[in-house]
Amino acid sequence: MTKRIVWIVSTLLLVGLVGCNADTVEEVDPESGTFTLTIEHVFNDTPLELSVDYTTEAGLTVHFTQLRYWVSNVVLTDAEGLSFAVPESYYLFEQTGTGLRNSVIITGVPPGDYTGVTFSIGVDVDHNHSLDTLVGELDAGVDMSWSWSSGFIFLKAEGNYWNDVEQTMNVFKAHLGFDDLYKTVDISLEGSIRVDKTHGGRLVLSAETSMLFDDMDMTVDHSIVGGSEDSPAGTMAENYASCFSVQSTGSRKN
Amino acid sequence: MTLTPTGWLRIVGLLLLLPACTPSDSGALFPVPENLGSVLPSPERNPLTVDGVELGRALFYDPILSGNNQVSCSSCHKQELAFSDGEQFSTAGVSGNLLLRHTPALINLAWMDGYFWDGGSFDLESQVYGPLEHVDEMHQNLSELEQELADHPYYPQMFLKAFPEDGITIPNLVRALAQFQRTLISADSPYDLHIRQGSGLTSIELLGFDLFKKKKCANCHVPDHFTDYTYRNNGLDDTFPEDHERLAWGRARITLDPADIGKYKVPTLRNVAITAPYMHDARFMTLTQVLDHYRFHLAESDTVDAEFRRDDGSLGIDMTDEERDLIIVFLKALNDDGFMSNTAFSDPEGLQ
Known part of the structure; x- marks a missing residue:
């Protein structure tokens, strides 16, 4: 622990010394390691494929054409309750027609045995409305922000659902955002994940995408833009906040 | 040559600008009519500078900002109409489609804390993305725009003068446009x-x-x-x-x-x-x-x-x-x- 305090103090000193050029200085703790966070998209426990029809437990037939979301503000917590907030952690996870990005390698993680991971889906209020203060992977030019209401689309799910009345597959789109829908996910691990300069930590989560449609009436709510807590957008946000579970953990010697 | 008090203020103001990380005194460079207020409001992260405003002004009038290089901010915000357009709904965008809301005049914007008719944008910097990207307005792809600016005869230098740390970036572009628009002060009626x-x-x-x-x-x-x-x-x-x-x-x-x-x-x-x-x-x-x-x-x-x-x-x-x-x-x-x-x-x- 002393080491971590020394590291923080020395960083503060450096920031003080170099003044406004601090953000160009890369401070690397020689003891630090990496932590890989992966989120596997599944539907009814099988790997999600785009444009393939699935049926939810409630009997809704759907397929996705794209799924994109911001993973932000990752915090790793160790057995002693000490936590490491990953700086500028804003990542765009996506499964689209052009590819899959569902993993990030976090570097500079202080050595420790980590037992919990916290992250959010979406962008916190401090970074959600000024589209010129972009940190991490936040980018206002990747079709994951709104211009009419300056802010980021937290999660975008598009595809088709079976409309029983019209007896056809109709389009659905859910573009969820607005500050109320910023959701934080807490994952506690049964064991711990070792990270140090010789061990890279690894956590694989499952995102059960069928849960997005829990308690949703798609024949009515097939086009959602924005969102408040007490609306179908709010229901879907609760759904994605609870769809993550641990698939596997590990620590790999470099 | 003798300097007027304003002249001295300008020089002092410029000196204040030299250490880039100190917030500059925009007030000395861009004076505010006393019946509007004592300072020209601007976010701490984007203080007005002479070079920033000049860059913003060049960009405001340049159709390079649009996807087809034919539409500029000034296509709808015309100075002779107090930066409005006289139309009910504009069709001056890249698609030629009728817009859904009326073009607002650009007057004393620095004092507003919300932009668009419904205040959907919290600051002028973020507001820029609206018209810039909308299919019926300038319909610009931001990475293509960055490339066009980098290949341009004078923008690379202007961006470096205005933003010495990183030059051409989209956030700097929207900041320059915001700076220029904050200087559009009207109080001489x-x-x-x-x-x-x-x-x-x-x-x-x-x-x-x-x-x-x-x-x-x-x-x-x-x-x-x-x-x-x-x-x-x-x-x-x-x-x-x-x-x-x-x-x-x-x-x-x-x-x-x-x-x-x-x-x-x-x-x-x-x-x-x-x-x-x-x-x-x-x-x-x-x-x-x-x-x-x-x-x-x-x-x-x-x-x-x-x-x-x-x-x-x-x-x-x-x-x-x-x-x-x-x-x-x-x-x-x-x-x-x-x-x-x-x-x-x-x-x-x-x-x-």
């Missing part, structure tokens, strides 16, 4: 001369000003900004359909608060005589129509502003035709001719 020097308004205009206050216009269009920078429902409609992503909800489209349904930004009345047509949907062609709306045609709804209620609860502001016409005479004294001709705001064509 006959009314302003009257306030600052004690004379400038005729006796008829003064009668009109008196009525402007008596008939409650000034309760929302508060002098000297002639707006209170809030959002209000001025009784235009009694139904608020949800199509076009709740377009007709106005402010509530952004806040999702039912109490905000039908509310729009209270616009400044500066230069109002040359920024027709009026309202977010430009439904009124003349100031007479606007004032007659407040007299006779206010629509009842849950959110209509209480200022419009008579003591008996009915809606309307009572005035005679003569009183209405006198108010309009006063409104014309809010025209700032210098704003429309100030070369510091004009197209810097030929700039190298």
